[in-house]
Amino acid sequence: xxxxxxxxxxxxxxxxxxxxxxxxxxxxxxxxxxxxxxxxxxxxxxxxxxxxxxxxxxxxxxxxxxxxxxxxxxxxxxxxxxxxxxxxxxxxxxxxxxxxxxxxxxxxxxxxxxxxxxxxxxxxxxxxxxxxxxxxxxxxxxxxxxxxxxxxxxxxxxxxxxxxxxxxxxxxxxxxxxxxxxxxxxxxxxxxxxxxxxxxxxxxxxxxxxxxxxxxxxxxxxxxxxxxxxxxxxxxxxxxxxxxxxxxxxxxxxxxxxxxxxxxxxxxxxxxxxxxxxxxxxxxxxxxxxxxxxxxxxxxxxxxxxxxxxxxxxxxxxxxxxxxxxxxxxxxxxxxxxxxxxxxxxxxxxxxxxxxxxxxxxxxxxxxxxxxxxxxxxxxxxxxxxxxxxxxxxxxxxxxxxxxxxxxxxxxxxxxxxxxxxxxxxx
Amino acid sequence: xxxxxxxxxxxxxxxxxxxxxxxxxxxxxxxxxxxxxxxxxxxxxxxxxxxxxxxxxxxxxxxxxxxxxxxxxxxxxxxxxxxxxxxxxxxxxxxxxxxxxxxxxxxxxxxxxxxxxxxxxxxxxxxxxxxxxxxxxxxxxxxxxxxxxxxxxxxxxxxxxxxxxxxxxxxxxxxxxxxxxxxxxxxxxxxxxxxxxxxxxxxxxxxxxxxxxxxxxxxxxxxxxxxxxxxxxxxxxxxxxxxxxxxxxxxxxxxxxxxxxxxxxxxxxxxxxxxxxxxxxxxxxx
Numbered sequence: 001x002x003x004x005x006x007x008x009x010x011x012x013x014x015x016x017x018x019x020x021x022x023x024x025x026x027x028x029x030x031x032x033x034x035x036x037x038x039x040x041x042x043x044x045x046x047x048x049x050x051x052x053x054x055x056x057x058x059x060x061x062x063x064x065x066x067x068x069x070x071x072x073x074x075x076x077x078x079x080x081x082x083x084x085x086x087x088x089x090x091x092x093x094x095x096x097x098x099x100x101x102x103x104x105x106x107x108x109x110x111x112x113x114x115x116x117x118x119x120x121x122x123x124x125x126x127x128x129x130x131x132x133x134x135x136x137x138x139x140x141x142x143x144x145x146x147x148x149x150x151x152x153x154x155x156x157x158x159x160x161x162x163x164x165x166x167x168x169x170x171x172x173x174x175x176x177x178x179x180x181x182x183x184x185x186x187x188x189x190x191x192x193x194x195x196x197x198x199x200x201x202x203x204x205x206x207x208x209x210x211x212x213x214x215x216x217x218x219x220x221x222x223x224x225x226x227x228x229x230x231x232x233x234x235x236x237x238x239x240x241x242x243x244x245x246x247x248x249x250x251x252x253x254x255x256x257x258x259x260x261x262x263x264x265x266x267x268x269x270x271x272x273x274x275x276x277x278x279x280x281x282x283x284x285x286x287x288x289x290x291x292x293x294x295x296x297x298x299x300x301x302x303x304x305x306x307x308x309x310x311x312x313x314x315x316x317x318x319x320x321x322x323x324x325x326x327x328x329x330x331x332x333x334x335x336x337x338x339x340x341x342x343x344x345x346x347x348x349x350x351x352x353x354x355x356x357x358x359x360x361x362x363x364x365x366x367x368x369x370x371x372x373x374x375x376x377x378x379x380x381x382x383x384x385x386x387x388x389x390x391x392x393x394x395x396x397x398x399x400x401x402x403x404x405x406x407x408x409x410x411x412x413x414x415x416x417x418x419x420x421x422x423x424x425x426x427x
Numbered sequence: 428x429x430x431x432x433x434x435x436x437x438x439x440x441x442x443x444x445x446x447x448x449x450x451x452x453x454x455x456x457x458x459x460x461x462x463x464x465x466x467x468x469x470x471x472x473x474x475x476x477x478x479x480x481x482x483x484x485x486x487x488x489x490x491x492x493x494x495x496x497x498x499x500x501x502x503x504x505x506x507x508x509x510x511x512x513x514x515x516x517x518x519x520x521x522x523x524x525x526x527x528x529x530x531x532x533x534x535x536x537x538x539x540x541x542x543x544x545x546x547x548x549x550x551x552x553x554x555x556x557x558x559x560x561x562x563x564x565x566x567x568x569x570x571x572x573x574x575x576x577x578x579x580x581x582x583x584x585x586x587x588x589x590x591x592x593x594x595x596x597x598x599x600x601x602x603x604x605x606x607x608x609x610x611x612x613x614x615x616x617x618x619x620x621x622x623x624x625x626x627x628x629x630x631x632x633x634x635x636x637x638x639x640x641x642x643x644x645x646x647x648x649x650x651x652x653x654x655x656x657x658x659x660x661x662x663x664x665x666x667x668x669x670x671x672x673x674x675x676x677x678x679x680x681x682x683x684x685x686x687x688x689x690x691x692x693x694x695x696x697x698x699x700x701x702x703x704x705x706x707x708x709x710x711x712x713x
Contacts (some may be wrong), residue, residue, distance in 0.1 A: 005443070014712065069670055072710060076554040080448060080708030089443035095552045102474045104481035109473070147480075168443060190465035 002053035005200050007170055011047040011083035012089040013069050015225075016040045043069045044224045045082065051100025051169070051200050058215035058232055059204045060239055065126065065221040066118035067204045069171065071095070074202065076172050087292040089168025092118060094187070096173075098158030103147035105152070107138055107157055110146050114161045128164045154222050156348065163190050169200045188214055207312045209234050209280065209353035209376045263360035266337075268375040290320070292340040292358055301332050301362065303339055308357040309349065317349060317392045323361075348394045351381040457703065461556050471546070471563035476570050490571035491578045494526040502528070502620050513645060516674055517586045520579075521535040522672045525642040525666045527575055528601075532608050532662060533633050534568040539612025539630045543620045556697070557706040561612040565605060579673065580582045590674035600668045600679060603688050608662050610695030613702040620709045661687035661694075 004360045014041055022107060044066045051057060059067050072078045074095045100117040101110045115125040123293065125132070133142050136156040148155060172191060192214060195201045205211050211218060211232060218235040222227035228238045271289040272282045282288045290307055293359050304323040309315050332373055461468075480486040491626065498519055505511045506518030513521040542560035543550060550557060619625040640662040641649075649657050657663055664687040668679035 003443070013461075066625065076446075077550075077552060078710040083448075085448040086445060088445045093553055096548070099553060100471075100549050102472070102476050102478040102547075105474065113470045113474050116467040117553060119464075119553075119555070119557070121464045122469065144550075231607065 004050055004052050005055075005088045006049060006051035007084075007086040008047055008049040009084045011049075011070075011073060011080045011085060012042055013066075013073060013078070013339045014042050014046040014081040039137050042224050043413075044073070044080075046404075047226060048238050049219070049226075051202070053168075053177060053200060054195065054198045055217065056195050056201045056203070056215045057200065057233075058211035058218035059221060060206075060208065060218055061213055061221035064223075066224040067221055069224075070249070071173055071202070071204050074169075077078075082322060087169070090119065090166075091169045091171065092162075092165045092167030093171045094162050094173065094191075095171065097155050097162065099155070101146055101158065104145055105187065106145055107133075107136075107142045107149070109141075110157065111161055114158060117344055118165050119167075120165055124166075125161075125164075132160045133165050134319055135163060143214075158189075159187065159214075167199060167314070169202070170194055172201065172203045172205075180348045186328075200315065207353055207376075208240070209378045210312070212236055212280065213353075213378065222254060225343045238339070262297055262300060264295045264297060265358055265360060266295065268292050268356055268358050270339065270375060270377040281380050282347050284351055284379055284385060285346050286346065290342045290343050290344075290356065292342075293337065294340065294360065295337050297335055299332055303360040303362065304340070305358040306361060307342060308359070310355040311392060314356070315392060317354070346396060347379060349379045349398060350387050350390050350394060351379045353378040388412055457556065461558065464555050464559055467555055468559045468562055468566070470568035471559060475563060479567070487571075487574055488492065489600040490574040494530045494575050495525060495578060496528075497526050498523045502641050511644045511648065516588065518586055520582050520674055521645075521670070522643060523582055524670045525581055525640075526668045527572065527579055527673075528604055528666055529637060529640065529642050529662075530575065531568055531572040532604060532646045533637075534571060535565055535605070535608040536611050536615065536633060537629055538564045538568065539608070540615040540619050541626050543616045543709055544623070544626070544713065551710050551713050557700060557709060558613065561609060561702075563618050564612065565609055581675070587672050589676075590673070591678065593672040593678045595673045596668070596679055600665060600672065601692055602686045603684070604662075604665045607665070607687075607691035610691065610693075610698035613695075615697035617702045617705045617709075620705070621712055634661065636660075638661075641670075642666060645670075658683060658686065659690070661690045663687070 020117075046069060059070060061067055069078070071093075073080050075091055075095070076087070077083075077093075087176070098110070098114060103112065111129065112122065112125055115132075116122065125343040133139055136153075136159070138153060138157055138160075141149065141153065146157065149157070157367075160166050168190065172187070188210060191201050191203065195214075201215075203211060203215055213386070215232050217230065218232040219226045220235050220239050228235050270280070270282065271291060272286060292305055292307075294303075296303075306321050306323075308319040308320055309317045322340065322342065326340075354377055356377070358375075430629040480489060483489065485492065502519045508511075513517065531682070538545075539561045542564050543557060546560045550560070551553075582588075615625055615629060637643075639657075639660055645665065646654075646657070646667050664680070665681040668684055669678050671677045
């Protein structure tokens, strides 16, 4: 049995509201006065966790559930108000890239500063210095002040240092999950490698696909409590379901004004091949199918759907509109269950994880009938296709190559180009 | 040596040290942990030394300009106008020998006070013994002190004041001053994390404090009946001792100094104790 590295028992963290405003003077000496229960709240309560060597745990939950607070307690940045935390081994935290960087100092100096802040010794950094520089691909700029760096170079340097720490327990915060895609992927690859070496990894993320891809186990936090724990897919399903029922609740209360809720979207599925149900990953360049199951609550004309594709950092990459693509009549349909499918010949989204937001609207696109944003999928593909060089979406061109006959006019080039037909169906 | 997994230890079967939030760790453990983070202390000191004067034309020479400018003002006001009696020592060198340690004290206390807040971005996100922040201020201020010290040498040559063997007391007196200022920095930086008022009040208090210390005038000008009260200020005997060993060619007056030493130690112990007991919540208030 592998060694237990983190053991949390009954962890609770109490904050006082308006801590910076009217603090009572006795607080100066940290006296805990029993009064004022109304201006305090528990960001975490009764948290039990056990992490063993080589575990990978995802912490998910809505905003304000206490995820970051839990990470702060595990990393010992803040002390728990109650409960006991036992940590065995060296803790590394990938919480901020380039922590403590001094703008005026060179990349070289900052490697040492940042490394020391992350808990590495000078000797250790010295030994791995060349590796770090090579990893960051900054050989030519290592003696340039970091204020002259582009944001990409800055992040690369910070991450390169972090990637060379060697902790027993690695904590990763969701702030890392924003930022550019290739960086995010690098980060996940790194975490996976580290995890395979036996390091325990804790990942806090909003990106469910990322958590699913990386963590074997997960806990779901809500209002400071662990409400679900277990294998990642199950925990994510519970979370997604609760999120959906939450949004349905909202819609239900809105249905009075008849603007929303006429169409109830039950599920949105992504399939990588026709007929195959539920795939959370799609190969770059292969067909993809979006299947929307919905109900009409009243007789109404066939609704139109808009599928918006959101990259993990929130970028709206594109959308698919049934109103633009289909010639279906606006016939009146009776209440009941229906299915709508949109198929793309080839998925040409740059490998990353994506969220789908589906809107049901009327044919004039003036009224929203319903919305669903619980579905995620991941595009996997060649590592060379990354957002840095390819953008978010790689349309397919039909290329021809020919010898230019009349080089003087240049017309033939234009002709060749206009003959090449773009593939409109690809995303 | 320690049995813990030091940061440099990446050998396969490393010993994993256990830490538990419900155990009370003694002073020895805390100092050992501080020792383990010595490279961080080095990095933070290095960052502020090297980063401070970047993009400035005079660079580290600013460390000299500050006490030098004060010396010129003091020489005009106290030396020429008020005619403070400094015995055989020329007033410029008399005041510079005191401004030197005073500037160090002022730097450590002012920057030490804001050190936790200034390092907020890392204090909020990463764990390390928080006293590293204030300690790095001490080290980076010592560099300024050393540079400004060169100017004292130059002044001594100009005014033909030769050093004496008593200059060997310098590390001891310096240590006493650092213990005192570090104690203040610990306490004030912790309080400042909760109440930022401190960072506004400290420069003001220090200004007043300088005039309550024998920087611009010798202790002998303080009326005898206030002398005991006056000497409760540890900076009074400390500044006086600096002057004694640097330019007066005399050993420090220990009958005057020992109460200062005692107070310094008490301040350090209390400051460190208060700092350690409140550091767990720094991240919550930054």
